[in-house]
Amino acid sequence: MSPPNDPGVFRVAVLSVVKHAYVPLGVAAHPRFELVVVADDPDQPDWVHERNEKFAREQGVPYVRDVESALRDHGAQVAVVSSEAERHSGLSVRAVDAGLHVIQDKPMSNRLSECDRVVEAVERKGVKFLMWNRNFLPALVDAREALERGVVGEPRAFHVDFYFSKDAGPPKGSRGAGDPPMDWLETLKAAHVDGSDGGVGRDPLGELQIEGCYPLAYIRMLAGVDVRRVFARTTAHFHQLNADNGVEDLATVTLEMEGGLLGTLAIGRIGAASHADIGEIKLHILGSEGGLVISEARPEVGIYYRGQPAKEFRNVRLADANSFLLMEDFAHAIDDDAETILGARASRAITATVEAAIESGRSGRAVVVNALD
Amino acid sequence: MIRLALVGCSNVPLYERLARRLPAADIVAAVDPDSSGALREADLASCDAVIIQSSAALRTYLTAQAAEARKHVLVAPSFASTIDDADRVIESCREAGICFMVGQRKRFLPGVATIKQSLADGKLGALGLLRVHRWEPQASAGAALEDVSFEPVLEDLVELAIEEVDLARWLFGSSPTIIHATGCELGEGRYLQVHFGFSAGGMALIDYAPILPGARGYFSLSAIGSSGAAYADDHHNAHLLFRDGDPTALISDQESESLRGQIEEFIRAISAGRAPAITGADGRALLEISTAIQRSISCGSSVARQGGSYEPTE
Numbered sequence: 001m002s003p004p005n006d007p008g009v010f011r012v013a014v015l016s017v018v019k020h021a022y023v024p025l026g027v028a029a030h031p032r033f034e035l036v037v038v039a040d041d042p043d044q045p046d047w048v049h050e051r052n053e054k055f056a057r058e059q060g061v062p063y064v065r066d067v068e069s070a071l072r073d074h075g076a077q078v079a080v081v082s083s084e085a086e087r088h089s090g091l092s093v094r095a096v097d098a099g100l101h102v103i104q105d106k107p108m109s110n111r112l113s114e115c116d117r118v119v120e121a122v123e124r125k126g127v128k129f130l131m132w133n134r135n136f137l138p139a140l141v142d143a144r145e146a147l148e149r150g151v152v153g154e155p156r157a158f159h160v161d162f163y164f165s166k167d168a169g170p171p172k173g174s175r176g177a178g179d180p181p182m183d184w185l186e187t188l189k190a191a192h193v194d195g196s197d198g199g200v201g202r203d204p205l206g207e208l209q210i211e212g213c214y215p216l217a218y219i220r221m222l223a224g225v226d227v228r229r230v231f232a233r234t235t236a237h238f239h240q241l242n243a244d245n246g247v248e249d250l251a252t253v254t255l256e257m258e259g260g261l262l263g264t265l266a267i268g269r270i271g272a273a274s275h276a277d278i279g280e281i282k283l284h285i286l287g288s289e290g291g292l293v294i295s296e297a298r299p300e301v302g303i304y305y306r307g308q309p310a311k312e313f314r315n316v317r318l319a320d321a322n323s324f325l326l327m328e329d330f331a332h333a334i335d336d337d338a339e340t341i342l343g344a345r346a347s348r349a350i351t352a353t354v355e356a357a358i359e360s361g362r363s364g365r366a367v368v369v370n371a372l373d
Numbered sequence: 374m375i376r377l378a379l380v381g382c383s384n385v386p387l388y389e390r391l392a393r394r395l396p397a398a399d400i401v402a403a404v405d406p407d408s409s410g411a412l413r414e415a416d417l418a419s420c421d422a423v424i425i426q427s428s429a430a431l432r433t434y435l436t437a438q439a440a441e442a443r444k445h446v447l448v449a450p451s452f453a454s455t456i457d458d459a460d461r462v463i464e465s466c467r468e469a470g471i472c473f474m475v476g477q478r479k480r481f482l483p484g485v486a487t488i489k490q491s492l493a494d495g496k497l498g499a500l501g502l503l504r505v506h507r508w509e510p511q512a513s514a515g516a517a518l519e520d521v522s523f524e525p526v527l528e529d530l531v532e533l534a535i536e537e538v539d540l541a542r543w544l545f546g547s548s549p550t551i552i553h554a555t556g557c558e559l560g561e562g563r564y565l566q567v568h569f570g571f572s573a574g575g576m577a578l579i580d581y582a583p584i585l586p587g588a589r590g591y592f593s594l595s596a597i598g599s600s601g602a603a604y605a606d607d608h609h610n611a612h613l614l615f616r617d618g619d620p621t622a623l624i625s626d627q628e629s630e631s632l633r634g635q636i637e638e639f640i641r642a643i644s645a646g647r648a649p650a651i652t653g654a655d656g657r658a659l660l661e662i663s664t665a666i667q668r669s670i671s672c673g674s675s676v677a678r679q680g681g682s683y684e685p686t687e
Contacts, residue, residue: 154560163597238501260558264566264568286584
């Protein structure tokens, strides 16, 4: 592993890339990071190996069916984990134990106990951890800078609407009598073609687990504190897939944070018909002296033309340097032994918030978030 | 022509301008209660209907007085502070055979009314989520409470946010089955946050803050249905003004149109001899919900509907 103050190029091992590849591609796009190998465990099913091999081929790097060998034999200093969510933490811990810094796709895990393993390993080995996030989108940079300038005084309430206008298969209520429940894994594997496979894996995941990390990371960054207690409502409102597998596609969460700060999250995979573009994603922030309303998609440009495919978004996001800035942040963390913008403990706190919200949605009671000592 | 008397209304010129667009109505008087809190007989005799905007403390008596005089009544929200008072008022209006309408102006905002129609037409499918942000200037909130010093406690905010609570009940078609409410200090004021759960999985979030500087507030409503969604958002309806310093937003006014729509519904209900869009029973239900919100705040937990009341879940 390179010494922490060596401003050179970091060699990167990609540990499984079975879903959308924007995390390893975002890593590779930064000049200080170089993909050198793709690897996975040999006992993974064929579809996993096929996707890994395809990515390795496209990147011009070898594919190795042996994680430990890949970590040992290719001089990797950084691992990028983009497997199914249920394998995220296990692969991350193995990379950390081998002495690598880790960049991991969200969610941290679908089990809080797995997140604890990552935190322990990262702190024991003294490596850097980054969970992929969107905190460097232009709108979030604008929001943070505005709050730091004091435009609303002392911020006290933080609200995020995070609606993805994507379908997840047929609508709820469409399963015929006698038809079997929809298979989560097979459906999500098929969704790979349009990148809507963030929840791929054997374990079904609701929207809080699949996408909740992003808006909760916004709130955590802007508020600067952890969530202490939540009250949530959750339901499968839109899609037969979610109803069949007992996971929500719509949720609202009241967030009671440290220091008496408050917030809410409204999140859902609301269907392609429900917005002109990818979805309505907004932040509303109230402070002692005013309020701030932020549209996460901006800046954007509108493009309309005859014969435009119905599924093509009319508004295109601009000036999005999120991936580059995340990698700048990660490189800086390694170079200068600093914290990343979303490290292991913060990621664990977000997962704990999600877990508490799911429990609250089921019980109808407020739930205290399981905080790490 | 229906003769309207305004009782305790702070913006009489606005009502007069709106009345010119109501061919079946005429404003014949703008009065305030006397020192005892009652209307003079002469004022009641001169009109067919009253619009009561007086302070909450007087609304119960004034409504009952107007009903006894067989005058139709449009009263601002929170016409009673207890369920018993609400029941007495409703009964007295029923016995008098008058049109009794509880004001809920937000229902008549053009954007909100359009969303309601889209729901009724089935365009949005089953409503799953309602999200409302309402921030308003401190000065207007103080005027609404007739408290120039305006240092509201959370209970005041529950009263001020009653129109948003009504929107949730109206758009979902039922009262919430579970409520979790909380609030905090915000600058020199307070902030309220309400979370509703409805039967069949529906949910709503409302945040209300009467702390904005300046004279203009902010309102945003998103309705997410099973087959469509609707967004009525001041953010979307803002113009930009470039003058000194950073640009500012100019938000198109819909409030006066909502007031006109409310009065028009009142006039139509009287003329047709039918129940108005918002009845005393609706007002009574809102009182129950408001009480439950305050209970959730005070006990620090959610409250769930059990029989005829809301009880803490912990």
